[in-house]
Amino acid sequence: MQDQQQTLSLYMDWMSQPSRCVAIFCMINKIPVDISEVKILKGQLRSQEYKRINPNMRVPTIKDGKFVLYESHAILKYLIASRAQYIPEHWYPKDIKERALVDQYLDWHHTNIRNAGMYIFNYFVLPSLGIQSKQNKETIYKLFIQSLKMIDTIFLADKPYIASKEKATIADLSCYCEITQVNLIDFDFSPYPNILKWMQRLTAEYPQLVEGHQPFMKFVQKIKEKQNL
């Protein structure tokens, strides 16, 4: 029994990009996990019960024994450090410079490509629920497009993965889960050929990426049917 991994509790919503990223990472690496869904669109982030677990009222959150942690990138790094014997090193290389380039992308991600999800949430999800966004549409869209260009022409210009020439890292998973959010608007990726090839490469190598997006794709289908009524 000594070699058995402790089951992790994961509080998440399949509609949330960072939640999917952690869940898919656990699927790929066979980390035993107990999933509790916290549905954002049903207001469950603000329930007293969830607030006691994560006062920041966002998903994902993990509980590993008594240890509680939120923020998806911090969670991925913690899982890799605490379960090193089960997880291949390529996800977060130990080499100082290689690791720094993964960290660089993961930090860049927050204030750049996260605008993909922001744009979709504010201009497609909220209106489909009859709620008007207060954000500036033009600014968010501009940041989102700039970020896609940066991924296509810088991060993926000279290598098959976002932050590595060799194998996928957690930077690829986080980026992929964010970008797929634009499926809600039939986004045309043809101006970004490196992103297109990279998405095909990743899903071929990790079919869990497709599997982990099924609940979200069902939701996409439902919203589209509603728009076509």
Place this chain on the structure above:
Amino acid sequence: MQDQQQTLSLYMDWMSQPSRCVAIFCMINKIPVDISEVKILKGQLRSQEYKRINPNMRVPTIKDGKFVLYESHAILKYLIASRAQYIPEHWYPKDIKERALVDQYLDWHHTNIRNAGMYIFNYFVLPSLGIQSKQNKETIYKLFIQSLKMIDTIFLADKPYIASKEKATIADLSCYCEITQVNLIDFDFSPYPNILKWMQRLTAEYPQLVEGHQPFMKFVQKIKEKQNL
């Protein structure tokens, strides 16, 4: 000569919070550094010369030999990993759970308290230059205030540092450099008593925080004089 540290090149602007954070970290830990100022308000981020160094056109960037890295949090972690013998461990603890809590704050920082700087830049710096912001003032201000409350009542509620009960970590430096940006508007911190005490504690322990803010404070003074004309 073997034990001598390689001098780091740091491209930065003293007006930029993440730039100050890296420069102050180097001051505190006596990391030899060659500073090249890249002045944001003079448009120097977009110069061809700087774009060749950092295609993301932001500051800070470091060059360590031939290795180029941007994003302040990734830079801090890289400096700690590559110069472990010169830097006390408390800045980024090796213990897996302690480190995870520092990472958690650093990720949270990007999409939350970074709105302090966003708010100040868009509503005080840009207008003082005759430029109108396209961002939604109300949304950014709300996020900024929510973030301050979270720092005061969650991160600093039961401990003297943002992510540690023992000593300052890089989470404290990054948070401090962001929050000081509001000096531009004579912000009243009295509703946030834990933040006030923490700022006093940090500057008493690390006077380099005050020293590293002098060019910025001179700029604050200049803007205020202009407003009073």
